[in-house]
Amino acid sequence: MERFEGSLFGSAAPRERVPSLGSKWDVVAFGIENFLAPQAPRFNTLSVMTPHKLLAMIRAGYGQGHFHRYKPWTPVTKQVSTPVSNVGHAPDPTTAGLHHLLSRSQRGSLFGLKWLGAVDVRLSYPVWPWSHPHPAIGLQGCDDLPSQPGLTAAAKSLGVRLPCYSQLKIPCVQTVDVMTTWPCHVGYQLVAVDLGAKSAWPDPTLPRNIKRRVLRRYFQEARIRFIHMPPGTVPEGLAINLAAIEPKLNGAERERLAKSSVYADTVAVLREDGFRYPVSTLLAEVRRRHDVPAERLQQAYELCLWNQETDHNLAVPLQPWLPLVHGGYSLRARLRDLVFEEGEA
Structure with missing residues (x-):
């Protein structure tokens, strides 16, 4: 041998x-x-x-x-x-x-x-x-x-x-x-x-x-x-949403978008008013201020959710005509604990 x-x-x-x-x-x-x-x-x-x-x-x-x-x-x-x-x-x-x-x-x-x-x-x-x-x-x-x-x-x-x-x-x-x-x-x-x-x-x-x-x-x-990580560790609703919002950008494009003024304004608006007003209304205001294509604004919105810039809970269905829902930070922290803080399986 x-x-x-x-x-x-x-x-x-x-x-x-x-x-x-x-x-x-x-x-x-x-x-x-x-x-x-x-x-x-x-x-x-x-x-x-x-x-x-x-x-x-x-x-x-x-x-x-x-x-x-x-x-x-x-x-x-x-x-x-x-x-x-x-x-x-x-x-x-x-x-x-x-x-x-x-x-x-x-x-x-x-x-x-x-x-x-x-x-x-x-x-x-x-x-x-x-x-x-x-x-x-x-x-x-x-x-x-x-x-x-x-x-x-x-x-x-x-x-x-x-x-x-x-x-x-x-x-x-x-x-x-x-x-x-x-x-x-x-x-x-x-x-x-x-x-x-x-x-x-x-x-x-x-x-x-x-x-x-x-x-x-x-x-x-x-x-x-x-x-x-047995089946079901990642909730089905979260998995569906992540597949939908994963940025369709390579690493360099994602980094450039994260440094743009459109992304910064999107994050600021969603943090301040996203849990009180419909997301679609807030995004329309951001688009009016920056005069960007709808596709670019959608990319900024999805990257904001993907990076967990707000406390929105991605395990609930995505409904941009409604306000955001709290619970995202705790969900992400619980799953990261499984990877980095708990004892070995």
């Missing part, structure tokens, strides 16, 4: 450092040239795993990278869905990417995490069973993090034997549902999220409760928070 580990992720598939992720790199610093890289070859994730296919997938970059360069280890397709799945997709305007999802609850959790401040959401993130670089390598402020011994070592410390691929002695590559990236005072930090969903991988996998124990041990050693 040691011979296989050394050849698979070490000398046979060295990681290439992404040039644009330097010390001065920021999440909004995207250019059109970032999106012109040739597509990697696609693989049938439902076919029988072989050493050649496993190595080819790693070399093609599956389960690696940050932001728009990331490719999920097990892409969601109709082949991996079940009769009760609700397969869909959600665009990511900040990275020009597309998230493929298996259920409405997964979609709601995705929007909830982004609304709470996650700047990168990587679905089906692989936790390699062999020794590998730290998952945060390549992000600003994370260059000196030590390599990780792999999930096999974490399982062994708990007396658990990882299942192997069919007819192979290679441990299955287990995945965590979501790996999120959050800005912090020294750069970025990672939070791994278990959504309680069933794995779509066809080979034998660990029972969910045992897999969660092994993942928890691995992330403890990697100093990455590991939380559990």
Whole structure:
């Protein structure tokens, strides 16, 4: 097994450092040239795993990278869905990417995490069973993090034997549902999220409760928070509203809008009178003062709600012909506590 580990992720598939992720790199610093890289070859994730296919997938970059360069280890397709799945997709305007999802609850959790401040959401993130670089390598402020011994070592410390691929002695590559990236005072930090969903991988996998124990041990050693967000953590009404108001702008456009006079006036008006008068009436007054297109004003309004500039409760239906409703600050704080303040799941 040691011979296989050394050849698979070490000398046979060295990681290439992404040039644009330097010390001065920021999440909004995207250019059109970032999106012109040739597509990697696609693989049938439902076919029988072989050493050649496993190595080819790693070399093609599956389960690696940050932001728009990331490719999920097990892409969601109709082949991996079940009769009760609700397969869909959600665009990511900040990275020009597309998230493929298996259920409405997964979609709601995705929007909830982004609304709470996650700047990168990587679905089906692989936790390699062999020794590998730290998952945060390549992000600003994370260059000196030590390599990780792999999930096999974490399982062994708990007396658990990882299942192997069919007819192979290679441990299955287990995945965590979501790996999120959050800005912090020294750069970025990672939070791994278990959504309680069933794995779509066809080979034998660990029972969910045992897999969660092994993942928890691995992330403890990697100093990455590991939380559990079961279906329903993000209220359905909140998820629907977040999908509707997420700004359809990239990072630089969103930053320019947030610094504009139209946005500042929209925030000021909604804070002062938004809970007494209909929102549509207040927005009409802002448009009259600034003489901007209706589309631009709508973008400012949606960004104001997305950034939680007021105490409006986004879990209630959006009704701009009525005043705002209190309760947004407490709702957002409760969900952020789940990510950052509670003990690990």
